[in-house]
Amino acid sequence: MKVKLILILICILPFKLFAQQQWNLKDCIAYGLKNNRSSVVYENEKKAADAKAKEALAAYLPSLNVSSSFDDNLKVQQSIIPAGIFGPDPLRISLTQRYNTNSVAELDQTIFDQSLLTGLKANKYSRQQADLNIKKNEETVIYNIGNDYYQTYVYREQLRLLRSNLEIYYKQMKISQLQVQKGISLQKDLDRVTVNYNNAVSQIRVAESNLTLARNQLKYDMGFPISTELPVDTVAQENLANPPVTNVEATRFSPENRTDYQLSEINSQLLNIDQKRIKAGALPTLTGYAKYGEYGYGTTIGPAFNHLNPYSAVGLKLSIPLFNFYKRNAQYNQAKYKSMNALENLKLDSGKYAVEYQSAITKLVKAQSNLESDKRNIELAESVFRTTDLQYKKGVTNLTDWLDARTSVKDAQNNYLNSLYTFYLDKILLTPDMLPIDSDYALSLIDAFLVHHVIALAVETEDQA
Template sequence: MTKKNILLALICLLPLQLLAQQLWSLKECLDYGLKNNRSNTVYENEKRAADAQAKEALADYLPKVSVTGTLDDNLKVQQSIIPAGIFGPEPLRVAFTQKYNANGVAQLDQTIYDQSLLTGLKANKFNRQQAELNLQQNQEVIIFNISNAYYQIFVYREQLRLLRENLQTYRKQMDITGLQVQKGVTLKKDLDKVTVNYNNAVSQIRVAESSLTLSENQLKYNMGYPINSQLLIDSTNRADIAVPSNINANSQQFAATNRTDYRLSEINAKLLDIDQQRIKAGALPKLTGYARYGAVGFGSSLGPALTDLNPYSAIGLKLTIPLFDFFKRNAQVSQAKYKSLNAAENLKLDEGKYQLEYENARTKLVKAQSNLESDKRNIELAQSVFRTTDLQFQKGVTDLTDWLNAQNSIKEAQNNYLNSLYSFYQARLDMEKAGGTLKTFYNGL
């Protein structure tokens, strides 16, 4: 096969290779991010830690078995005094142990009643819910960040498209003006004016291309996607980035309970209330049962102390009644009480704050959509003016200054449109976040 045929085959296969590469929609980016963002692992581990914490709390009410062994070498054996008159006229010195003393004991302890432990077990359910909500909140953050980066990419691509259209217009005008300068019909300063605008457009394209690359890298990071790997964003299928013709911002009623952070605050208030009850319950008696079995050995040498063992055993109940720690406990109860009261007040404050955030986000969204529609119509109007001015300029009815002014009006209208476009997407995400409906937004894509 000749080099020419090989080159032709490669050119034919290139479009097929491009088509085979995946084009990522917003939904696909979110699906990937929710599975691969590494922060998910952190919150999954916190959920497992909450399960382990629940088992730890339950373990305090389960039987405990301990085994203890001791071996004493009494370098100087302790003696006791038997007073005179019991076994003789003189006091009698007696040692109740020998040089070596071995003791081994196994004991089982079982809590029968401890109200503070029973109260603490109630927190297990809320600790699990808290871990699950933290995981859900992290997923909402991922949805917000990925959507924001995705929309930024779309806006920068729109900017590049418009800038390249402007660049082509300036390029055509430079060619026309250059020919006019060669023929002596116009002055070189007119060519310089167009060239300046052309160079400015080139510079703006470079900045926009750099910003686009930064946004693509930010999207990869938020997705947990390899930074050095190519990620092709679908810019042809605009179903997930299309601007709705009319958003009804009043379509949903605000409810603070839709927000994950509000439900986390609710759980925190419940946990503080349980903590207060647990501290109070610490003043109640505690009843524990035990069973003990052991063996003790004595000897003047090490061998008999380890082999000649005398077993013993016992079972019993232990009742513990706190009497003189009420000052400390009362102080602890007071602290827990005020923390619980503050949590309840903060919950009410949060409800009002979240209501305010939602109302502000809704207002911004309505305004952003109105501005976007107005700025989009303004581009069409500026283009219409430019077409008329360009025709007049070609016929010599107007001068280059009017032509440049009309083109600058298009650029200004385009900049306003791009700002409005990004503001709209940002306002839309802010409203979903304020209303606690980011998951609903994701599921609706």
């Protein structure tokens, strides 16, 4: 019983730990890099590239072929020796018999084939291309998970703010109900507050739906089971006064660091090798061979298999292409122009990536400025609302001013959340494609620092409410 109990605990414990684990951004990315299904695809492509390299190398390795044949010459072919050689009349003879067997083993070895030697150089670049495709996929996975993770946080904090607003409207609705019952307020005032309350309820339903969709998208990009709960880490709720400043001046850009540019460079190299391979097809090829066989014949089947005569040979085969110039020249020109276009596209990409980098820097600076401005605007809107709320309670102002002030707070909150999400996107967009990156570097740049700020804002709003 003790052994069974221990085994049960061993089986259950990992699931409990898994269920209780709090997932932060680094955990989500690390899990996604291991479990996203696209990683399997690109790993298989790398294995396929290795197999293709072995296939190309096999063309320069010895090849052994064994063949066997059996012929039933229903009507034996005859040869005619002209008259005057062995007699006055033409002589008909058969150089074979009805049944023939032949078995032969032949060993071939390519001694010189420049086109094959040139093609072998492509193996290195094919492996590099497969590795870069894996790296590119990892960058895509990191970006998608970072996007989903931040989106989940934004929707969650939006939901927190909406519930805070709902509580404020609910309290005001109860106050208005009492005022209507006492005859000190009109029914239309209660209806106006109730409309805002119902709108907040509808907005919460939409936010809950968006949060569910964002979580499911995060699970999908991680390769996480959709039906399993993913407890995203609730970051420590610290009151951070200002968002972090991103120092874009310290970043250095070089198009050669982009994975897309490196893939284009390798494609250019492969096209250049293909061009040289086609050109080398005009050179002679030399092959050595050795073969051993046995043949038999007879007027019946038995002797054709029982009485076999051995033979063997070694030799060289020289092949000189002479009359395929037009086809080869056409292929060479196609490869040449493709290679030239690849070089030109590299130059175009270099300029395009430089423009994209500058645009990303500009967007990030603007997003950061908007984020700081919208945060200050929330504080100003909250200050106005507190003053208006106090004036309304003292009867100095009316309900219209109170509702307008609360609407201004909601608008400021929405603007801030939108600015915050845009800032996240611009930051992670700048990371994987623009700068030299590996997974650890991505994790260090895509941090959860700004998330602290979102939650701090939500807590502050709840306290003020």
